[in-house]
Amino acid sequence: MGIRFVLLVNKQGQTRLAQYYEYLTLDERRALEGEIVRKCLARTEHQCSFVEHRNYKVVYRRYASLFFLVGVDNDENELAILEFIHLLVETMDRHFGNVCELDIMFHLEKAHFMLEEMVMNGCIVETNKQNILTPIQLMDKTS
């Protein structure tokens, strides 16, 4: 499967964006988010960006007050996932212009659209920022 979920939380540990590529019940999600957020946010900056949790790994990266957490299978390339997170942030930057927490909160559906263009069923589909953003820009233009 590769990527199991993409999660965006702020410094307080509140979820700001979540996409899961395997089915979890609401309770499972909440428990999982609580556990991994606690684990990841407690780590210092010079520690490595990978945390093993249950039977998978969480790769995380911090941008100012936002944490991007990506849950991946054990045989996934962790370094590549770090690059993927960065690509996601750059894509959001290009669209929102220096993206911040509020941009994502108030344009949640756009953030989802971008992520949907990039990841499908846990696999990376597109890494070209322009290709990712074209459908969204088209929609903005028409409405």
Add this chain to the structure above:
Amino acid sequence: MNPFSSGTRLRDMIRAIRACKTAAEERAVVRKECAAIRAAISENDQDYRHRNLAKLMFIHMLGYPTHFGQMECLKLIASADFPEKRIGYLGLMLLLDERQEVLMLVTNSLKQDLNHSNQFIVGLALCALGNICSAEMARDLAPEVERLLQSRDPNIKKKAALCSIRIIRKVPDLAENFMGPAAGLLKEKHHGVLIAGVQLCTDLCKASTEALQYLRKNCTDGSIRILRDVSNSPYAPEYDISGITDPFLHIRVLKLMRMLGQGDADASEYMNDILAQVATKTESNKNAGNAILYECVETIMGIEATSGLRVLAINILGRFLSNRDNNIRYVALNMLMKAFTVDPQAVQRHRSTILECVKDSDASIRKRALELVYLLVNETNVQPLTKELIDYLEVSEQEFKEDLTAKICSIIEKYSPDKLWYIDQMLKVLSEAGNYVKDDVWHALIVVVSNASDLQGYTVRSLYRALQSSPEQESLVRVAVWCIGEYGEMLVNNVGVLDGEEPITVTESDAVDVVEAALRHHSSDITTRAMSLISLLKLSSRFPPTTERIREIITHEKGSLLLELQQRSIEFHAIIQKHQNIKSSLLERMPVLDESTYVRKKVGSSDATFSADKTGQRVSAGTPVNIPNGVAKQQAAPLVDLLDLSSDDVPVASSSATDFLNDLLGVDLPSQSSSGVVSTGTTDLLMDLLSIGTSPVQNDLLAPDNHTSSVATSGKIPSVSSPPSVKGVALETKSPQAPGPSPVLDLLDGLSDMSFSDENPTFPSITAFQSNSLKITFTFTKQPGKPQVTQIKASFTNMSSNTYTDFLFQAAVPKFVQLHLDPASSNILSASGNGSITQTLSVTNTQHGQKALAMRIRIAYKVNNQDMLEQGQVNNFPQGL
């Protein structure tokens, strides 16, 4: 106009939620919004459907239930307006739980959209299908997806490819339809299509060997070409990541090559050049480059690479390992684990660096490194490595100690060169991190000590010393208390002093002091205290002058609020007070614990923990605890031992156990070979003798006993149809093979409930339920080798003169039983016993042999369209199910 439909704007709702100071306020806001949305849904409000769904997605993200919005998604998807459709699909993907009916409803919309002329709508449908499709949808829509794989638009192609991945994961049979198109995708230029195509090929390789062979033939060249193109490509701004063109594509292709090259020398040979190029040319000063190198190394390790290439890969890992960046070191450790199976020598060279990583400040790195060190240990390096690890144990962080201790103990147990070293190291671990040591570890230590008669003196003295310095380490205290109880005189008299051992002077009352301290220590738990009590009792026999003091200590515990301790102290008090004559024989040293049995049990089966528990219990409860049959109890421990033995070896051992038991019981029997009936009988008899079935310790005896009977009877007796009460005569006629069981069975006469649990017996059918209108009979079958599983064939007969329709049979079982109902043969039951319905139930009794099966049943049906309900309980299952 409906008062709710105006509602708040999405923005306002988010603001309101953000303004909440407490979780309760937030819940209130969300509840209000949800109510408004529900109202809007029931009004079938059109205008704000879009906005409501956006709100629901936000609410869902906060972790509140939003299932009521699912149908709204479907309505939006069916809308012609693109933005509505867009958000409908998004909602579908986010809000959907795995409810089949919603999925069924969406299939049709998806089919329409897949055939839409607008490429974005097709893309949306593909994306949704790729994220949520079920096996059923996969079958329905696979032809559409196959067609779209041939589309000219790259955006559709890439999504169709990923959609195909989902389809073949759900329905692997469809894999062959996708092999050809998948191979075709690798010839494309568009990176999105390539990356999706490569992933599809990788998944196909996993799905079937046929596909793997096909792709190996047709795609090896293609994947090599993609890798060459992308790694030699000039600067491409849209795919550039810190100077490297599309590292994601690099990595996916390398993964595919690993699948193709694994176990195939020819394919691997083709790949050699390009892999060498990537491994040498890729920049390693940026993360993206390292990601590629990492994947490349993994591929080299995975395929049948030349030794030169492997050296190259190991060198890259060496470089990674010495990198300052923790991320890089982490992946290096991760990779070395995998490399270990390929080239252990090369990994051994990095031993000292890896050992340093165990001491890293980063928990993730420590964990990886520890796993790796564990792999690296062998007979030659175990001593220095263990020393390093134990030294580190002293300074390591609290939360790491548990993992570390478990690994150290495991290493010590596995590779110890001799018992002295083993005992020494274990004592170090116990005194350093005794609170983290698992029970089976210190149980094993006690077994070893009990077997090493020349080291017992040394051990008990070392433990005494260790106890002075670390009285708070629970498992150290337990081992020490046990050893002092058993070998107290060796402690006082300095028996068996080893060369170089420091002499120590301990008086009898010193020994009692430490045990008393353990009993009284605030951190001691009930097990430790109970063990201390036994130890004290034993000391009272070893050191007669201290008896009076020990009696006082025990008297003090008689007031304990813990039942177990209270009972023990009252019993022990009675022994000291009233049974001086039998005390010394009662409190003799424990017989040597059988090491081989213990090891086998530990390694043996899934019930490893169970047996460890048993050993623990036996260790702590080995001395008499129960006065009424105290003497018989004294034999209980060896008996359990024997029964355990027999449970490990099948019939032969069981017969020897029988003989022993017979001896014990004074039954003069000719020796018998594998007479399963007799052994069962005897153990049952024994149970009776010991009046088993009340206190916890006795239950403990029961467990192995049942085990024995099930194994022991596996042999010769084919058709004992488990009569509820067995008489010798009946048995003899039914199982002529069982050699001369009568003498014992005479003894057994009158023992009423004995259960026979044969491996593969036949059971009589029963009438499970009977009323004026309905009769249910159960017939049982068991598969050989699975005594827990019973197939029950239920047949239902209609006793009335009306036909039953919508016939439904339901059953409920206790927690320890698992029930699986197959569909019934029909749901119409014709009148007056003409024909019947049959239904198969499969029952797994997880406590087979200990608890009998029971079942509640409920039967619902309709007579002349009138609902009827009948209920009942089935208690008459044959024994042994």
